[in-house]
Amino acid sequence: MTSSRLRRRKLSEPTIARLPVYQRIVEEWIGQERSRIDSAQLGELAGVTATTVRRDLAGLGTLGTRGAGYDVAILHTCIGEALGHDQHCDVVVIGMGNLGRALVNSSSFLTRGARLVGLYDADPLVVGTVIDGHLVRAIDEPMIAASVAVICVPASAAQAVADRCVGAGIHALLNFAPQVLAVPLGTAVHDVDLSIELQVLLYHLHNGTGPLGGGLLHALARADAPAHRTPPAETPWH
Amino acid sequence: MTSSRLRRRKLSEPTIARLPVYQRIVEEWIGQERSRIDSAQLGELAGVTATTVRRDLAGLGTLGTRGAGYDVAILHTCIGEALGHDQHCDVVVIGMGNLGRALVNSSSFLTRGARLVGLYDADPLVVGTVIDGHLVRAIDEPMIAASVAVICVPASAAQAVADRCVGAGIHALLNFAPQVLAVPLGTAVHDVDLSIELQVLLYHLHNGTGPLGGGLLHALARADAPAHRTPPAETPWH
DNA sequence: GGATGTGAAGTAGTTCACAGCC
DNA sequence: GGCTGTGAACTACTTCACATCC
Structure with a gap:
C-alpha cells in the first residue's frame, strides 16, 4: 500500500x-x-x-x-x-490509583498501536469494578498474555509486580513507580518519572538562564502574541 | 555551608x-x-x-x-x-482530575524545591474540597502568585488556562495536556506527554532492537527517569 | 591497591548552506 | 519564487584511558 x-x-x-x-x-x-x-x-x-x-x-x-x-x-x-500504528501491541495496566486511571482514561495514551487488554489492582474495593469499559482484575489472578505492562503501583509494590510480569512472559515494562526494578536480561524497563521535568524546570528557574524551553518537548513562544513580547535580552525567567 | x-x-x-x-x-x-x-x-x-x-x-x-x-x-x-532544593518555588496545580490528583498525592512530585501553594479546578463539585491538605479553588478565581503552574486540564481547556497563568504573571508552565500552547516570548513551556514513552517502547518492540537492561535510566535524554524520596524504614531493593 | 577526575578520542545529533525539484 | 532533502561543518555528549590522589 x-x-x-x-x-x-x-x-x-x-x-x-x-x-x-x-x-x-x-x-x-x-x-x-x-x-x-x-x-x-x-x-x-x-x-x-x-x-x-x-x-x-x-x-x-x-x-x-x-x-x-x-x-x-x-x-x-x-x-x-x-511508529507501528498499523500493528497492535497488547498492554496491561497494573495499579488503578489516580495515575493508572489517568492513563486509561486518557484519549492519547492507549490509542495508536496499543490495545488495552487488562487492568489489575490490589485493592478489593477496586477489583471487580469497570474502568473505561474494562474490568479490573485482582493482582494475584493469572496475568493475561500481553507485550507491555504499565506499572502504576506504589514504589513498595513495584518489584513484586515486575516479577509477576516477567513470570507471565511480559518483557517490556513501562514503570511509573519511583523504584529501581531488578529484571532479568532480555526484559526492557522504561522508567518514567513525572517529577524530572519539574526538577529540570526548577533548576533553570534557580539558575536564571534556561534555554527558552530547553527540552525535547516544548512549544516555543509563538510570534503571534506581540502584546507580551519581551526582549530576549535579559532574564526572561521569573 | x-x-x-x-x-x-x-x-x-x-x-x-x-x-x-x-x-x-x-x-x-x-x-x-x-x-x-x-x-x-x-x-x-x-x-x-x-x-x-x-x-x-x-x-x-x-x-x-x-x-x-x-x-x-x-x-x-x-x-x-x-538542583536548588535549599530554595523553594511556589507551584500551583491546575486541573484536579486523576492526573492532577496523582501528582499532588505523589510523594516525589512536589517535594524538594517546590512548594504547593494552590490547587484549581473547573468542576463545582470539586471546588471547595480539600486534597492532600489543600483547598481546591475555582479556576476563575484570581490566581495566587506562583513561579510555576502545572497544567493538568483537558486539551480543550489548556490554552485558556495557559492564558490565565500568563496573565497572573506565571512564566514557567509544565504542561501535561496534549495540546500545543501559544504563549508570549519570555514564558517557558515544558510539555510532558505521557504517551510518548509508550510510543517509543512500542517502536522498539516492533523494530526488534530496544535498549534493554535493568537500570533506572536508559539513554533517552528527556522526559525519562526517576527521582524520589523513599519512605522511611526499609526499602526492598532485592 | 582502588577509585576519582579529566584530557583526548570517539560518536551522536544538530545546524548550515545549498543543490535540486516543484 | 518556495521548500525539500542532504553533504559538510559544527556542537554536544559519551567513552576511553590514564595520571592523580587517598
Missing part, C-alpha cells in the same frame, strides 16, 4: 521521540481540514527547528514536495507506519 | 536530568544507612556508565575521594544544592 515512498532506515532515538509530537500536530491539522504543512510550521509547533523536522522526516522516506511542504495525510500515514 | 567544595559550572542538559535520578538512589542508600557509594554502583542503579556518573558529579565540584568513592551525605547535599 503506502509503502512505496517509505524508507526503512534506522531512526535515531531523539527522532523517534519526536515523531509522536509531529503526529499529534498533524492530527490537529487534519481535524482542522488543513491539507498541507511545511517544515517551518511543524517545527514551530513542535518546538524544534525546521531543519530538524526535515531531517527527521527524511529518515522515513521522501514524504514532502519541494516547494510545497508536506501533505498532512501522507505524513499521518507514514509516521503512523514508522 | 558546605559550598566550599562546590563548583558552580554550567551543567549540561542531560546531566541536569540525571541528577534527580542520582539523588533518589542516594536517598535510598541513606535510608539503608549505607555511607559510601562508588561510581560503578551508582551507574548500575541509574542505568548509565560509571564514567558518566563521574563526569556528571565532577561538574558539581570535587565530591568524591579517590580510591574510596563518594560519601552519600555529601552527594545528597551537593546534588540538592545544584
Whole structure:
C-alpha cells in the first residue's frame, strides 16, 4: 500500500521521540481540514527547528514536495507506519490509583498501536469494578498474555509486580513507580518519572538562564502574541 | 555551608536530568544507612556508565575521594544544592482530575524545591474540597502568585488556562495536556506527554532492537527517569 | 591497591548552506 | 519564487584511558 515512498532506515532515538509530537500536530491539522504543512510550521509547533523536522522526516522516506511542504495525510500515514500504528501491541495496566486511571482514561495514551487488554489492582474495593469499559482484575489472578505492562503501583509494590510480569512472559515494562526494578536480561524497563521535568524546570528557574524551553518537548513562544513580547535580552525567567 | 567544595559550572542538559535520578538512589542508600557509594554502583542503579556518573558529579565540584568513592551525605547535599532544593518555588496545580490528583498525592512530585501553594479546578463539585491538605479553588478565581503552574486540564481547556497563568504573571508552565500552547516570548513551556514513552517502547518492540537492561535510566535524554524520596524504614531493593 | 577526575578520542545529533525539484 | 532533502561543518555528549590522589 503506502509503502512505496517509505524508507526503512534506522531512526535515531531523539527522532523517534519526536515523531509522536509531529503526529499529534498533524492530527490537529487534519481535524482542522488543513491539507498541507511545511517544515517551518511543524517545527514551530513542535518546538524544534525546521531543519530538524526535515531531517527527521527524511529518515522515513521522501514524504514532502519541494516547494510545497508536506501533505498532512501522507505524513499521518507514514509516521503512523514508522511508529507501528498499523500493528497492535497488547498492554496491561497494573495499579488503578489516580495515575493508572489517568492513563486509561486518557484519549492519547492507549490509542495508536496499543490495545488495552487488562487492568489489575490490589485493592478489593477496586477489583471487580469497570474502568473505561474494562474490568479490573485482582493482582494475584493469572496475568493475561500481553507485550507491555504499565506499572502504576506504589514504589513498595513495584518489584513484586515486575516479577509477576516477567513470570507471565511480559518483557517490556513501562514503570511509573519511583523504584529501581531488578529484571532479568532480555526484559526492557522504561522508567518514567513525572517529577524530572519539574526538577529540570526548577533548576533553570534557580539558575536564571534556561534555554527558552530547553527540552525535547516544548512549544516555543509563538510570534503571534506581540502584546507580551519581551526582549530576549535579559532574564526572561521569573 | 558546605559550598566550599562546590563548583558552580554550567551543567549540561542531560546531566541536569540525571541528577534527580542520582539523588533518589542516594536517598535510598541513606535510608539503608549505607555511607559510601562508588561510581560503578551508582551507574548500575541509574542505568548509565560509571564514567558518566563521574563526569556528571565532577561538574558539581570535587565530591568524591579517590580510591574510596563518594560519601552519600555529601552527594545528597551537593546534588540538592545544584538542583536548588535549599530554595523553594511556589507551584500551583491546575486541573484536579486523576492526573492532577496523582501528582499532588505523589510523594516525589512536589517535594524538594517546590512548594504547593494552590490547587484549581473547573468542576463545582470539586471546588471547595480539600486534597492532600489543600483547598481546591475555582479556576476563575484570581490566581495566587506562583513561579510555576502545572497544567493538568483537558486539551480543550489548556490554552485558556495557559492564558490565565500568563496573565497572573506565571512564566514557567509544565504542561501535561496534549495540546500545543501559544504563549508570549519570555514564558517557558515544558510539555510532558505521557504517551510518548509508550510510543517509543512500542517502536522498539516492533523494530526488534530496544535498549534493554535493568537500570533506572536508559539513554533517552528527556522526559525519562526517576527521582524520589523513599519512605522511611526499609526499602526492598532485592 | 582502588577509585576519582579529566584530557583526548570517539560518536551522536544538530545546524548550515545549498543543490535540486516543484 | 518556495521548500525539500542532504553533504559538510559544527556542537554536544559519551567513552576511553590514564595520571592523580587517598
